Amino acid sequence: MMGCEWMWKINFEKRSTTPRIVLFLVPLLSIIVGLVFVGFFIAGTGKSPLYIYGLMFEGAFGSAYGLSETVVKSIPLILTGLGVALAFRMQLWNIGAEGQLYMGAFGATWLALNFPMWPAYLLLPGMLIMSFITGGIWGLLPAIPRAYFKVNETITTLLLNYVGILWVDYLVYGPWRDPKGFNFPITAPFSENAILPILGDSRIHAGLIVGILAAVVLYIILKYTKWGFEIRVSGESGAAAHYAGMNYIRNILLVMFVSGGLAGIAGMTEVSGITQRLQHGISPGYGYSAIIIAWLARLNPWAVVLVSFLFGGLLVGGYSIQTSGFPAATVAMLQGAILFFVVGGEIFVGYRLTWRSKGGNQ
Amino acid sequence: MSIHTPVVVMKNITKTFPGTLANDQVDLTINRGEIHALLGENGAGKSTLMSVLTGLYRPDRGEIYISGQPVEFYSPKDAVNQGIGMVHQHFKLVKTFTVAENILLGLQSGKEIYDLQEFKEKIQGFCQKYGFTVDPDALVYQLSIGEQQRAEIVKALFWGAEILILDEPTAVLTPQEATELYKTLRLMAGQGKSIIVISHKLNEVMENTDTITVLRGGKAIGTVQTANTNEKELTRMMVGRYILFNSSKKKIEPGTKVLALHEVSCLGNRGQMALKNISLHIFNGEILGIAGVAGNGQSELAEVIAGLRPMEAGTKFINGIDHTKSSVRNLITAGVSYVPEDRLGTGLVPRLNAVDNFILKSYQTTPGYFINWAAAKEQTQAAVEKFQIKLARLSNSVNMLSGGNLQKLLLAREISADPRLIVAVYPMRGLDVGAMEVVRTLLMSQREAGKGVLLISEELEELFMLSDRIVVLHEGEVMGVVQPSDTTIEAVGMMMAGKRMLKDDGM
Numbered sequence: 001m002m003g004c005e006w007m008w009k010i011n012f013e014k015r016s017t018t019p020r021i022v023l024f025l026v027p028l029l030s031i032i033v034g035l036v037f038v039g040f041f042i043a044g045t046g047k048s049p050l051y052i053y054g055l056m057f058e059g060a061f062g063s064a065y066g067l068s069e070t071v072v073k074s075i076p077l078i079l080t081g082l083g084v085a086l087a088f089r090m091q092l093w094n095i096g097a098e099g100q101l102y103m104g105a106f107g108a109t110w111l112a113l114n115f116p117m118w119p120a121y122l123l124l125p126g127m128l129i130m131s132f133i134t135g136g137i138w139g140l141l142p143a144i145p146r147a148y149f150k151v152n153e154t155i156t157t158l159l160l161n162y163v164g165i166l167w168v169d170y171l172v173y174g175p176w177r178d179p180k181g182f183n184f185p186i187t188a189p190f191s192e193n194a195i196l197p198i199l200g201d202s203r204i205h206a207g208l209i210v211g212i213l214a215a216v217v218l219y220i221i222l223k224y225t226k227w228g229f230e231i232r233v234s235g236e237s238g239a240a241a242h243y244a245g246m247n248y249i250r251n252i253l254l255v256m257f258v259s260g261g262l263a264g265i266a267g268m269t270e271v272s273g274i275t276q277r278l279q280h281g282i283s284p285g286y287g288y289s290a291i292i293i294a295w296l297a298r299l300n301p302w303a304v305v306l307v308s309f310l311f312g313g314l315l316v317g318g319y320s321i322q323t324s325g326f327p328a329a330t331v332a333m334l335q336g337a338i339l340f341f342v343v344g345g346e347i348f349v350g351y352r353l354t355w356r357s358k359g360g361n362q
Numbered sequence: 363m364s365i366h367t368p369v370v371v372m373k374n375i376t377k378t379f380p381g382t383l384a385n386d387q388v389d390l391t392i393n394r395g396e397i398h399a400l401l402g403e404n405g406a407g408k409s410t411l412m413s414v415l416t417g418l419y420r421p422d423r424g425e426i427y428i429s430g431q432p433v434e435f436y437s438p439k440d441a442v443n444q445g446i447g448m449v450h451q452h453f454k455l456v457k458t459f460t461v462a463e464n465i466l467l468g469l470q471s472g473k474e475i476y477d478l479q480e481f482k483e484k485i486q487g488f489c490q491k492y493g494f495t496v497d498p499d500a501l502v503y504q505l506s507i508g509e510q511q512r513a514e515i516v517k518a519l520f521w522g523a524e525i526l527i528l529d530e531p532t533a534v535l536t537p538q539e540a541t542e543l544y545k546t547l548r549l550m551a552g553q554g555k556s557i558i559v560i561s562h563k564l565n566e567v568m569e570n571t572d573t574i575t576v577l578r579g580g581k582a583i584g585t586v587q588t589a590n591t592n593e594k595e596l597t598r599m600m601v602g603r604y605i606l607f608n609s610s611k612k613k614i615e616p617g618t619k620v621l622a623l624h625e626v627s628c629l630g631n632r633g634q635m636a637l638k639n640i641s642l643h644i645f646n647g648e649i650l651g652i653a654g655v656a657g658n659g660q661s662e663l664a665e666v667i668a669g670l671r672p673m674e675a676g677t678k679f680i681n682g683i684d685h686t687k688s689s690v691r692n693l694i695t696a697g698v699s700y701v702p703e704d705r706l707g708t709g710l711v712p713r714l715n716a717v718d719n720f721i722l723k724s725y726q727t728t729p730g731y732f733i734n735w736a737a738a739k740e741q742t743q744a745a746v747e748k749f750q751i752k753l754a755r756l757s758n759s760v761n762m763l764s765g766g767n768l769q770k771l772l773l774a775r776e777i778s779a780d781p782r783l784i785v786a787v788y789p790m791r792g793l794d795v796g797a798m799e800v801v802r803t804l805l806m807s808q809r810e811a812g813k814g815v816l817l818i819s820e821e822l823e824e825l826f827m828l829s830d831r832i833v834v835l836h837e838g839e840v841m842g843v844v845q846p847s848d849t850t851i852e853a854v855g856m857m858m859a860g861k862r863m864l865k866d867d868g869m
Contacts (some may be wrong), residue, residue: 225731232714233722239708242670243700244722245691 012351022349027296030345034338041333042326052321059320060313066320068202072274074305074312075204076101076266076283078211080290081297081304082218083262087139089222089299090235090255096142096157097263098287099164100135104264105271106168107134109187109278112271113176116191123193127268128210135264136257138164143256147249153256161287172280185280196273207269211308214262215301222301231255263287284315285332292339311335367430369394369525369556370415375424377410384410385421386580392525397547397557399567399588402577403600403794408560411577412527416448417441428525442468447523449514451530455502461485461513462498465520488516492549494542507656508539515546526550527558532566533792536655537855544570562600562794564593576600600795617646618682620783620814621667626676628666636662638838639676644783644814649805651829651846652818653854659838660818661703664787667816668700669693681782694723697782701772701789705765709772712761716753717742719760720775741778749774750800766797773804783814790824802828822851836860 039049060070080097087094108127115123142156169185178188196205222228234241234251241248270282289311297303318331370392377385385407392398400408413419415426417435426433428444435441455464462482466474474481482498489496489512496512505513511531518526528547532540547557547570561567567574568588575585576599583599622643630636637659644650654660665671667678669690677686680696688696702709710719717735720742725733742756751770753763760768769789776784786805790798805815805828819825825832826846834841834857842863844854857863 224733224735226725226733227731229718229721229725229733232718233711236711236713237707239704240711240722242690243668243702243708245669245689245694245726247691 012347012353015350015352018349023298026345026348027298027342030341031296031338033341033345034334037337037341038330038334042330045326047324047326052324052326055321055324056314056317058317060317065202066316068204069316070309070312071208072203072205072312073315074308075207075211075273076270076286077289077293077308077311078305079207079214079266079269080263080287081293081308082211082214082301083135083139083259083266084287084290085294085297085299085301085304086218086222086231086262087255087259088235088294090231090251092143092146092252092256092259093154094139094142094157094256094259095154095291096138096160096164096260096287097266097290098283098285099157099161100138100260100263101267101270101283101287102161102164102168103138104131104135104261104267105278105282106164106171106267107131107264108268109176109190109271112190112194113187116194118193120193123191124196124272127194127272128265131264131268132261133264135267136261138264139256139258139260140253143253146256147252168278168282169280172278176278178277186275187278189277190272194272195276196269198273203274205269205273207266207273210265210269212305214265215305218262219301227251227254263290289315289335292335292342295339296342368392368427369429371425371427371430372411372415373425373427375411375414375421375426377414377419377421383580385414387424388577388580388582390575390582391585392556392558393573394556395551395554396572397551397559397570399571399574400558400560400577401562401564401567401574401596401600403562403796406577406600406794407580408577409529410580412448412529412558412560415441416446416527442521442523445522445524446527447518447521447525448527449511449518449529449531451533453510453514455510455513455517457503458501460499460501461496461505461516464502464513465498465517468517468521485516485520488519491553492519492546494546507534508536508542511535511543512546519550523555525556525558527560529560530562530792531559532561532563534656538859540566564596567596568593597795617812619643619679620646620681621816622677622679623667624677624679626666626678627674628662628671629674630659630662635674636838637666640835640838640840641676642833642840642843644816646782646814647809647812648830649809649815649817649828651825651832652816652835653822653825653832653858654820654835655858656820658835658858660835661787662838663835664700664702664785664816664818667693667783667785668698668702670700691726694726694779697780699776699779699781699784701769701776701784701786703787703791705768705772706761710760710768713759715759716746716751716756716771719771720745720778722775724775724779745774745778746771749804766793766800769793769797769801773801777804777808781813783816784808785816785818787818788820789817790819790821822854825854826851834858834863 035053042049042052060066080101083100084094084097107130111127111130112123118126138160142153142160145151145156146153172185172187176187178186196207198205222231230241230246230251233244234246234248238248266286271278275282293304293307293311297307314331314334318328321330322328368391370390372388372390375385375388388407388411390411400411402408410419414421417438417440433444456467462478462485465485466481485496485498494512496509496516502510502513515526531543535543551557559571571588573585574588574591574596576583576596578600624641625639626637627635627639628637640663642650652660652663662671666673669688673686677684679685680693680698683696685693685696706712711722717738721738728734739756746753749770751767751774753767760771763771789801793801805817809815817825817828829846831843831845832854833843834854836858837860841857841861
């Protein structure tokens with residue numbers, strides 16, 4: 001297919017089975033290739049890529065503070081990543097986790113601001129449920145035309161991101177703005193009861209438990225329940241799901257609702273655990289990173305947790321290179337490059353490369 | 363090049379895939395102007411051998427000579443350049459393009475696009491030469507399957523094919539279209555082209571070819587002249603043993619009606635009326651055959667019964683209970699088993715494993731929210747043993763299975779559900795002789811167990827052998843209901859072509 005015509009002939013040959021090691025190696029090598037690729041850009045600025053990457057690693061994993069910050073960042077990534085992975089399992093391309101996160105934050109904030117005096121044991125679960133419902137509805141909205149009229153959900157979920165983000169902006173710039181907030185786009189701070197408990201003197205909050213619990217539940221659902229079985233079958237073949245009498249339409253709606261709900265919870269843990277109020281820009285794009293995470297994790301809930309941790313490190317590392325004159329957006333570039341190579345590397349899961357010299361027989 | 367130099371010589375071709383020896387030192391010689399059949403069961407290595415010849419695969423060992431010259435193919439393009447053309451079973455046409463545009467697509471220069479008028483005339487000229495018509499301006503998706511196949515042939519010829527390979531060319535054709543096809547192929551052979559036909563249909567090969575090479579288990583068993591052989595010998599070469607074609611049918615007293623359709627109409631995929639006021643019934647312990655040329659409402663009929671396609675009018679009773687508006691799941695519960703035409707993709711989920719596929723329907727019947735995987739595994743293992751399904755591991759995805767084993771797995775699931783009615787659509791299509799026999803035996807045993815069977819098939823001999831009664835469909839209407847013992851294949855053939863039988867009381 002490609003390669004130098006005159007000496008080598010490179011061919012893709014279909015694999016009959018995919019060795020387990022390949023499933024690991026492909027994403028791993030994709031990340032490395034992504035790092036090398038972006039390394040060229042870094043080198044282009046006159047800095048050593050190795051030095052910059054070292055700095056990032058140091059910042060993310062090199063100190064107790066860095067590690068705790070990495071965990072903090074991984075919490076919303078786990079939740080949105082799980083949501084996206086669930087939808088992807090059914091081949092529903094929900095790329096609207098960002099908007100669903102914002103809507104979840106909106107739902108949780110509404111409860112926190114209106115019932116600040118509820119005791120924490122009522123208010124926190126209430127906010128969790130509210131965020132699940134509002135995020136879920138944001139996932140459900142594009143699912144309805146998808147289920148009944150086959151409207152492409154990739155586009156509708158993407159577009160609803162902006163609606164969700166701007167809705168929150170409207171609230172924090174307008175009706176929900178804190179009169180004592182010096183005109184910042186923020187709501188009034190939450191009451192004590194609406195704030196997630198914190199681990200020690202770090203910023204790690206109870207959202208971590210929620211995230212890991214969600215991974216456990218999702219794993220059990222997918223692996224052991226009838227519903228999980230239906231999701232797997234529907235994802236592989238809609239025709240087979242229909243044939244087996246599964247309610248395909250109901251499953252689309254349900255999966256998208258839960259998917260959006262999980263991203264919604266990420267919004268709740270952010271406003272309740274980190275900002276402790278609703279404000280402009282609560283997510284630096286967790287919902288988009290979630291797409292890469294879900295893909296890298298091959299939609300496996302455990303792997304989502306692991307990859308989220310690594311991506312959390314990437315974000316924190318990104319902040320720590322700012323002092324060397326790099327914008328934190330370098331990380332967005334890295335993420336993009338990694339996704340590019342991960343998706344491109346998929347071909348090696350199904351195919352293997354063979355090459356031979358053209359002159360000889362083999 | 364002497365006239366006696368074979369056009370193609372394949373020598374000692376060996377091709378292995380991980381775990382299988384697909385071709386084992388195969389020799390094949392094709393002469394100029396002959397129609398040469400590659401005969402063999404599924405998995406015998408026919409397709410692999412032809413993929414080697416068309417440059418899709420490179421052999422591990424062996425040589426290919428075209429007109430006496432050694433060649434090496436690195437890509438299909440190399441093979442095309444040597445005058446090898448292939449008509450695949452699944453056509454490689456861009457459906458939204460016209461015939462002319464499709465032919466144009468693969469041409470080396472592409473400069474013909476500047477004079478489409480002349481190009482179209484050239485196509486017409488080609489068609490006339492070989493005695494058939496293709497409208498170069500027709501959009502491919504509007505063509506019938508037979509016309510699409512002709513477009514494929516014209517395309518291959520335009521690309522300079524001297525050697526034309528056809529993979530199961532009649533699998534999708536009506537008997538008339540098949541006859542036409544072979545007329546064309548004969549004409550082409552007469553003009554010096556060499557034709558290779560991949561097939562597993564004995565009678566077709568016997569009637570239409572000059573030479574037959576039989577493959578079995580990746581090896582070439584032998585090459586014979588068609589005039590000097592017979593079906594029995596070929597069968598023995600194909601399967602290595604004789605197979606009894608005559609299954610004895612025990613008379614069974616039909617019981618109550620397991621299925622009754624009354625004046626059922628439904629729409630097809632393109633919004634046309636696919637079934638028009640169909641009424642039929644099946645008794646317990648009866649096989650009702652549905653005869654008809656593919657695309658005359660058979661698939662829709664099966665889907666209507668299984669609940670996968672909504673009815674526009676009419677009623678449907680299963681065991682005397684009104685199921686006109688029942689969901690797919692309710693019909694499964696009511697005992698309707700369905701062996702669909704599309705086995706891998708609808709009937710089975712390709713990338714899931716045998717256990718997943720085995721419980722595809724039955725997972726619903728256990729109480730609670732969880733699936734008992736240990737029990738599911740046991741059930742699957744038992745079925746694999748009972749139905750003699752050959753698979754390496756239960757946890758392997760089923761797309762690794764051969765066609766026959768796929769169908770066995772599908773039937774194992776549908777029969778294990780202890781249904782009352784089995785709807786089987788082309789259950790033997792594409793299977794090898796051995797697997798066909800298994801399917802036949804299974805269907806007969808279900809009949810003897812008192813189940814009703816609706817058997818849709820395009821092979822009349824198969825229908826005559828198995829059915830108690832045959833309903834003939836044409837353009838979504840019932841042309842007649844006959845008993846195999848009281849009629850002839852010719853009479854049914856006439857009804858398939860649209861000739862209505864006199865109304866009788868069999869309905």
